[in-house]
Amino acid sequence: xxxxxxxxxxxxxxxxxxxxxxxxxxxxxxxxxxxxxxxxxxxxxxxxxxxxxxxxxxxxxxxxxxxxxxxxxxxxxxxxxxxxxxxxxxxxxxxxxxxxxxxxxxxxxxxxxxxxxxxxxxxxxxxxxxxxxxxxxxxxxxxxxxxxxxxxxxxxxxxxxxxxxxxxxxxxxxxxxxxxxxxxxxxxxxxxxxxxxxxxxxxxxxxxxxxxxxxxxxxxxxxxxxxxxxxxxxxxxxxxxxxxxxxxxxxxxxxxxxxxxxxxxxxxxxxxxxxxxxxxxxxxxxxxxxxx
Numbered sequence: 001x002x003x004x005x006x007x008x009x010x011x012x013x014x015x016x017x018x019x020x021x022x023x024x025x026x027x028x029x030x031x032x033x034x035x036x037x038x039x040x041x042x043x044x045x046x047x048x049x050x051x052x053x054x055x056x057x058x059x060x061x062x063x064x065x066x067x068x069x070x071x072x073x074x075x076x077x078x079x080x081x082x083x084x085x086x087x088x089x090x091x092x093x094x095x096x097x098x099x100x101x102x103x104x105x106x107x108x109x110x111x112x113x114x115x116x117x118x119x120x121x122x123x124x125x126x127x128x129x130x131x132x133x134x135x136x137x138x139x140x141x142x143x144x145x146x147x148x149x150x151x152x153x154x155x156x157x158x159x160x161x162x163x164x165x166x167x168x169x170x171x172x173x174x175x176x177x178x179x180x181x182x183x184x185x186x187x188x189x190x191x192x193x194x195x196x197x198x199x200x201x202x203x204x205x206x207x208x209x210x211x212x213x214x215x216x217x218x219x220x221x222x223x224x225x226x227x228x229x230x231x232x233x234x235x236x237x238x239x240x241x242x243x244x245x246x247x248x249x250x251x252x253x254x255x256x257x258x259x260x261x262x263x264x265x266x267x268x269x270x271x272x273x274x275x276x277x278x279x280x281x282x283x284x285x286x287x288x289x290x291x292x
Contacts, residue, residue, distance in 0.1 A: 016143060017086055017087040017089070017090040017147075018084070018085070018086045018087075018090070018131075018135075018146050018147065018150060019036075019084070019085045019086075020082070020083070020084055020085075020131070020132050020135040020136075021081075021082070021083040021084075021085075022080070022081075022082055022083075022132075023074075023078075023080060023081045023082075023083070024080070025044065025079060025080060031050070031071055031072065031073035031222050031223070031224065031229065032071070032072070032073070033069060033070065033071045033072070033183075034068070034085070035068045035069065035087070036068060036085040036086055036087050036088075037065070037066070037067065037068055037085065037086055037087075037088060037108050038065075038066040038072070038083060038084070038085050039063065039064075039065055039066075039083070039084045039085075039086075039128070040063065040064040040065075040066065040081055040082075040083050041061075041062075041063050041081060041082040041083075041084075041125075041128055042058045042059065042060055042061060042062045042063075042064075042079065042080075042081060042116075043060070043079070043080040043081060043082055044060060044078075044079020044080035044081070045059075045060055045079045046058065046059060046060070046077055046078065046079055047059075047062070047064075047074070047077075047078045047079060047081060048074070048075040048076070048077045048078050049064055049066075049072060049073070049074055049075065049078065050072060050073045050074075050075055050223045050224075051064075051066060051070050051071070051072045051111050051223075052070055052071055052072075052220075052221070052223060053219070053220055053221075053223045054223070055075070055223070056113060058113065059115075059116060060079075060116065061115075061116025061117075061119055061120065061125075062113060062114065062115055062116050062119070063113070063114040063116075063119050063124060063128075064111070064112075064113055064114075065107075065108070065111065065112050065113075065114065066111050067108055067109055067110055067111050068088065068108070070111050071183070071221055071222060071223070073222075073223070073224075076270075076271065076273075082128065082132055084128065084131065084132070084150075086150055088104070088108060090147065090150070091104055091151075091154065103158055104154075104158075107154075107157060107158060122156070122157070123156075124153070124156070124157070127149060127152050127153035127156055128153060130149045130152070131146055131149035131150055131153060134146045134149060182207065182209075182217060182221070183218070183221050183222070185206075185207050186203060186207060186214070186218060186226065187229070189203060189206050189207070190203070190226070190229065190230050190233060191233060194230060194233055194234050194237060194256065194257050195234075195255055195256055195257050196257060197257065197259075198230060198257070200214065200215065200226065200227075203226065214226065230257075231267050232267075232271060234256045234257045234258065234267070235256075235267055235268055235271050235272070237256055238252050238253070238256040238264070238268070238276070239272075239279065241255070241256070242276055242279055242280040242283075243280065243283055249261060249264070249276050249277060252264075252276070253276075264276065
């Protein structure tokens with residue numbers, strides 16, 4: 001991971017329906033979902049993106065279109081990305097016909113991979129770059145132009161529909177379902193009690209499910225086990241402590257739910273490719289320029 005991680009859950013600038021994110025060389029976002037469409041462009045060498053219970057291994061130039069409501073995460077091995085999020089209501093209005101709405105649904109109601117070759121043939125990069133550049137330069141009227149460039153991109157995709165090599169149709173609705181309610185309940189509990197020695201029995205008792213069904217449904221929805229999610233969240237929280245507190249590594253480990261330094265080091269290195277001490281030393285020098 002190399003830089004502090006964060007949970008991205010569809011936070012948008014107030015009053016504006018588009019967000020552009022440029023990631024660093026090594027990073028990962030914990031599993032999350034939101035009601036925005038997410039378009040991911042792999043600019044680096046590779047990208048490993050989990051969507052529901054499927055992992056997409058992407059190459060440079062590939063584009064992944066993630067439908068609203070699909071739970072997704074960015075796994076170790078993911079390089080530079082450009083991520084564009086936008087709200088579907090931006091594309092609907094009194095002037096939109098039923099047929100046009102249906103076409104939008106066909107395009108955005110499924111998670112699909114557009115391989116680099118097809119992306120180049122369709123010249124999608126031209127439209128994506130134009131949108132991202134407007135957000136970067138922020139000249140007068142840039143928000144209007146960002147909306148215009150997004151319309152250009154979507155119309156281009158609608159008019160140049162071609163074969164998509166991989167398609168993942170989960171069948172889940174675009175709005176939160178009972179599965180999302182279950183997921184939110186479990187994750188809220190884990191994130192409130194991450195510093196404690198959490199047991200599966202406690203989680204099951206909290207949401208009134210059997211341990212078997214908790215584990216099965218969590219893995220089905222998230223694509224990872226409950227304990228993997230918990231330990232990942234603990235690591236994310238501990239990164240902030242390493243950067244902003246003067247506590248020892250041992251105190252941070254214990255304070256974030258780990259039994260000992262060895263287990264903390266093992267999990268930290270799994271997600272960061274470095275030890276907590278190395279992470280602290282490397283990133284504290286850049287702490288004044290980091291924006292969380």
